[in-house]
Amino acid sequence: MADISENVVFHGKLSELYRLAKEGKITTKLQGSHTRPCKFWTAMKILSGIRNAIVIAHGPSGCAYGVKAAYKLTNSRNSGSPYESVVSTNVDMKRIVYGGEKELKGAILEVDQKYTPDLIVVATSCATGIIGDNVDAVVDGLKDQLHAQTLIIHCEGFAGEYRSGFDLVFKELVKLMEAPNPEEQARLADAVNIVGGKMGPERTEVDTDVKELMRLVEGMGARVHSVIAGNCTMEELRTAASVAVNCTLCLDIGYVIGREMLSVHGTPLNSTILPYGIAATEKWILEAARYLKKEEEAKALMAREYEAIRVEFEEAKSHLVGKTAIVEGHDAVKSLSIAHMLEHDFGMRAIIFNFHPWDTGARETSIDYLLETGIDPEILITKGTLAFGKYESMQQTEEELLKFLGGIDTSSVVYFGSSLSFPSIPLVDLNAILNRPRFGYRGALKVAQCINKALNYSFRPRSWLSKKMVFPKKAGLASASSLTPKLSQDLPDCTVYAGRRRGRCLNS
Amino acid sequence: MLEQLKFENCNHSRDPIVSCALEGVASVIAGIQDVSIVIHSPQGCAATVAAAYDAHETDFTKRKVACTRLFESDIIMGASEKLMDLIRQADKSFGASVLFIVGTCSADIIGENLEGICAEMQPEINAKLIPVTAGGFRGNSYEGMEMGLAALLPIIRKHETKKEKTVNLIAPQANLNPTWFADFHWVREVLGKLGVEVQTVFSHDTSMAQIEAAGAASGNLLLSHDTGHGFVQKLEKTHGIPLLLGDLPLPVGVKNTSRWIRALGEQFGAQEAAEKLVEEGEGQVLDVLRRRALMLIPRYRNCKVVLSADGTIGLGLVRMVFEELEMIPELLLFRSALTPAAREILERELDDLGLKTKVAFAVDGYQIKKAVNEVQADAMIGSSWEKYIAEEAGIKIAFDLLSPSNREVYVDRPYFGYEGALNILEVFANDWERAFRSKAIDPALCD
Numbered sequence: 001m002a003d004i005s006e007n008v009v010f011h012g013k014l015s016e017l018y019r020l021a022k023e024g025k026i027t028t029k030l031q032g033s034h035t036r037p038c039k040f041w042t043a044m045k046i047l048s049g050i051r052n053a054i055v056i057a058h059g060p061s062g063c064a065y066g067v068k069a070a071y072k073l074t075n076s077r078n079s080g081s082p083y084e085s086v087v088s089t090n091v092d093m094k095r096i097v098y099g100g101e102k103e104l105k106g107a108i109l110e111v112d113q114k115y116t117p118d119l120i121v122v123a124t125s126c127a128t129g130i131i132g133d134n135v136d137a138v139v140d141g142l143k144d145q146l147h148a149q150t151l152i153i154h155c156e157g158f159a160g161e162y163r164s165g166f167d168l169v170f171k172e173l174v175k176l177m178e179a180p181n182p183e184e185q186a187r188l189a190d191a192v193n194i195v196g197g198k199m200g201p202e203r204t205e206v207d208t209d210v211k212e213l214m215r216l217v218e219g220m221g222a223r224v225h226s227v228i229a230g231n232c233t234m235e236e237l238r239t240a241a242s243v244a245v246n247c248t249l250c251l252d253i254g255y256v257i258g259r260e261m262l263s264v265h266g267t268p269l270n271s272t273i274l275p276y277g278i279a280a281t282e283k284w285i286l287e288a289a290r291y292l293k294k295e296e297e298a299k300a301l302m303a304r305e306y307e308a309i310r311v312e313f314e315e316a317k318s319h320l321v322g323k324t325a326i327v328e329g330h331d332a333v334k335s336l337s338i339a340h341m342l343e344h345d346f347g348m349r350a351i352i353f354n355f356h357p358w359d360t361g362a363r364e365t366s367i368d369y370l371l372e373t374g375i376d377p378e379i380l381i382t383k384g385t386l387a388f389g390k391y392e393s394m395q396q397t398e399e400e401l402l403k404f405l406g407g408i409d410t411s412s413v414v415y416f417g418s419s420l421s422f423p424s425i426p427l428v429d430l431n432a433i434l435n436r437p438r439f440g441y442r443g444a445l446k447v448a449q450c451i452n453k454a455l456n457y458s459f460r461p462r463s464w465l466s467k468k469m470v471f472p473k474k475a476g477l478a479s480a481s482s483l484t485p486k487l488s489q490d491l492p493d494c495t496v497y498a499g500r501r502r503g504r505c506l507n508s
Numbered sequence: 509m510l511e512q513l514k515f516e517n518c519n520h521s522r523d524p525i526v527s528c529a530l531e532g533v534a535s536v537i538a539g540i541q542d543v544s545i546v547i548h549s550p551q552g553c554a555a556t557v558a559a560a561y562d563a564h565e566t567d568f569t570k571r572k573v574a575c576t577r578l579f580e581s582d583i584i585m586g587a588s589e590k591l592m593d594l595i596r597q598a599d600k601s602f603g604a605s606v607l608f609i610v611g612t613c614s615a616d617i618i619g620e621n622l623e624g625i626c627a628e629m630q631p632e633i634n635a636k637l638i639p640v641t642a643g644g645f646r647g648n649s650y651e652g653m654e655m656g657l658a659a660l661l662p663i664i665r666k667h668e669t670k671k672e673k674t675v676n677l678i679a680p681q682a683n684l685n686p687t688w689f690a691d692f693h694w695v696r697e698v699l700g701k702l703g704v705e706v707q708t709v710f711s712h713d714t715s716m717a718q719i720e721a722a723g724a725a726s727g728n729l730l731l732s733h734d735t736g737h738g739f740v741q742k743l744e745k746t747h748g749i750p751l752l753l754g755d756l757p758l759p760v761g762v763k764n765t766s767r768w769i770r771a772l773g774e775q776f777g778a779q780e781a782a783e784k785l786v787e788e789g790e791g792q793v794l795d796v797l798r799r800r801a802l803m804l805i806p807r808y809r810n811c812k813v814v815l816s817a818d819g820t821i822g823l824g825l826v827r828m829v830f831e832e833l834e835m836i837p838e839l840l841l842f843r844s845a846l847t848p849a850a851r852e853i854l855e856r857e858l859d860d861l862g863l864k865t866k867v868a869f870a871v872d873g874y875q876i877k878k879a880v881n882e883v884q885a886d887a888m889i890g891s892s893w894e895k896y897i898a899e900e901a902g903i904k905i906a907f908d909l910l911s912p913s914n915r916e917v918y919v920d921r922p923y924f925g926y927e928g929a930l931n932i933l934e935v936f937a938n939d940w941e942r943a944f945r946s947k948a949i950d951p952a953l954c955d
Contacts, residue, residue, distance in 0.1 A: 038552025060644035062528025076896045083896035085523040085873050106520025114517040127613040157550035158578050
């Protein structure tokens with residue numbers, strides 16, 4: 001590969017990057033174009049996955065409107081959910097001056113009557129957080145008058161970094177769970193929870209990763225009690241702590257609720273990296289089976305599943321051993337899991353390209369886990385990663401990637417990343433909806449098939465039309481110029497943010 | 509007198525289908541060229557501002573937005589210094605001619621003195637600083653648009669002499685057509701054919717120089733029934749520019765379009781040109797419908813329909829669905845409170861059509877759902893939200909016409925004007941056909 005040393009910020013193992021970040025020897029500041037939603041938004045993303053729950057956003061209407069438009073509408077459009085409300089106390093100027101507790105009390109009573117939900121969640125916003133409404137007292141004072149259970153989430157947008165909303169809600173959900181009892185434990189002895197889900201029901205027309213995990217769980221004679229919080233019910237949450245084991249869907253955010261349930265209720269936790277590929281899937285299955293006491297069934301399942309893909313998988317693998325994979329690093333946990341799969345299952349050399357140093361802090365739990373279990377992939381970070389723009393479609397990272405690849409033989413390297421990137425090597429986009437499921441044995445086969453397709457059609461130049469769309473002439477630093485509103489919802493915004501040096505979260 | 513629906517249990521809780529004042533303010537600023545915004549807020553509010561830029565489909569590379577990203581200690585200790593630093597940084601890196609300094613809920617409540625900071629910093633900053641206080645609690649996005657427009661008033665220069673046959677176009681973006689740009693372009697095109705020049709657009713792709721020169725226009729055309737009324741009143745009072753066609757529904761549907769064009773022709777002494785447009789436009793609609801849409805008559809006649817829309821599109825649709833399609837508007841649900849003038853228009857329209865249809869203004873999601881469940885309707889006109897509500901209520905047909913829509917529209921399509929009427933009818937026809945396609949037949953049984 002070509003020498004691009006003048007463009008390289010870091011090239012080495014994940015453990016080395018992690019050390020440098022901890023010692024402050026590499027910048028971990030996230031530039032404006034890559035920043036995230038606030039705590040309120042991330043809290044709402046998890047809360048959107050609880051069925052027949054109404055969130056009352058205590059504040060002005062814009063906060064409730066924004067999350068409803070982003071999450072609830074997506075649930076309806078993609079997953080066939082009915083129209084779902086997010087309620088606001090619609091706090092106005094008068095309430096800002098005189099306090100909004102009366103509005104909140106009225107709203108809770110109205111919501112209980114008009115929606116008859118199983119759960120009313122009161123989520124605070126910046127405005128009501130600042131004026132100091134005593135939300136806890138209001139909710140506590142009403143509990144006896146309500147049909148619904150209640151939960152309070154203090155998620156003012158200024159009160160934490162973006163992922164603090166995920167963690168907070170997952171911890172608070174544990175408060176809705178009853179302590180395990182022998183009767184429930186016996187009933188749920190063959191059941192697992194999949195933890196770390198969000199937003200709502202699975203798409204019925206897509207072979208999603210969650211559905212694949214459920215199929216595998218059932219394949220060893222067990223069942224899934226609840227996907228938390230992926231369209232879970234209050235009844236499921238109530239008894240969730242009595243299952244045989246919690247299995248993480250996403251190591252990163254599933255780990256928080258898993259740890260909390262382990263700590264509060266002693267529910268065992270099966271936490272591995274994302275089950276991409278056979279090695280990670282087998283680890284996921286065997287660990288679950290240990291708590292389910294279904295080791296033999298698990299082994300039989302693994303043999304059946306492997307046999308079903310063996311011929312095609314091994315054929316694909318034989319073409320891949322020894323080849324190099326460049327894995328786009330903008331989705332940190334996913335890229336680490338994919339790298340693990342490519343190394344362990346396919347015998348490839350995986351290089352994670354442009355893993356942002358910021359992720360060493362944001363994904364600390366996952367990285368600790370990976371390093372402890374001996375997974376220490378190669379990371380390459382170029383200057384473009386730290387520049388303003390979009391990871392997937394940035395002229396600078398694109399040029400750096402092309403330079404890195406140099407005059408490489410296109411048949412020896414595969415790029416795993418967004419198809420909004422145009423490297424001169426075969427490209428596999430695992431986010432494409434046709435490439436699901438990605439987990440499990442079927443996922444491993446799907447990946448193998450994707451790689452084969454990419455290699456077989458590497459003679460076809462990438463679409464000149466698509467490339468010109470993404471990289472228009474004179475686009476400057478950034479690209480992806482013409483975003484339709486729908487697409488822009490899925491991409492990071494491009495706001496420049498002030499540094500954290502003065503402001504900070506008091507709880508951080 | 510309009511017969512308005514009443515809802516229980518809605519005094520303290522709302523399921524909003526309209527965003528807050530911040531988005532409204534930002535949607536005015538996002539329509540101005542070469543300006544940037546510094547939002548004094550926690551980071552989540554940047555998503556609301558981004559939504560306003562999305563509505564204008566502003567190129568990623570042209571979005572010049574900075575956010576102070578307030579955290580707890582800023583809220584407690586104040587963050588004026590942080591804001592001042594970011595203003596300096598934004599001025600240097602964006603190089604825009606104007607910087608809007610927008611305070612959202614947090615900055616507004618803790619009492620950050622945006623006007624004072626801007627006045628103090630102006631001598632050292634190259635860009636002109638314009639402070640706007642836009643706490644989301646100050647209103648909904650329609651009210652926010654009024655606030656954003658009001659912030660532009662001091663920039664408009666006085667012109668004693670008005671340019672003849674020139675108009676300002678106001679609030680084109682306050683329109684639920686998913687490609688509202690096409691409505692805006694249709695208006696410009698019609699004005700051009702009548703010999704009328706557009707002075708300033710408030711705002712879409714508008715330069716600061718155009719805003720400064722808006723006082724020279726001889727009339728204002730308000731392109732929304734939901735917002736902008738306060739702004740046009742102030743323009744009339746301070747700049748002597750009258751509101752034109754303020755007593756007519758916007759040009760949605762054939763008859764409304766013809767009325768609107770004729771009134772415009774009369775206003776600017778271009779009756780002949782207006783008549784020509786009407787003749788051609790009505791001819792075009794009839795020609796297309798005769799050839800391709802004869803089924804329109806048996807299909808829609810006496811179909812009871814719930815209309816849930818903004819005032820801009822919805823007000824005109826009342827006459828279109830009742831008079832031209834022979835549907836029966838069973839309920840009229842409006843997302844905004846409508847401007848005072850628009851309410852008068854609605855009342856006159858219903859009187860003129862002999863309708864006593866129940867109406868609700870500034871509805872929320874719950875109220876739409878509740879109202880829909882309490883009527884017997886065959887169809888619903890609205891957005892994808894209304895489509896899902898209709899599905900749940902057992903209403904077979906839902907016309908997914910407005911934003912947010914599940915319809916992918918690549919080529920901008922007007923809803924204003926004659927072609928606009930055809931576009932609306934095309935949406936109706938396709939959604940109608942899909943609604944009645946059998947889904948339960950097993951293909952294996954058809955061999």
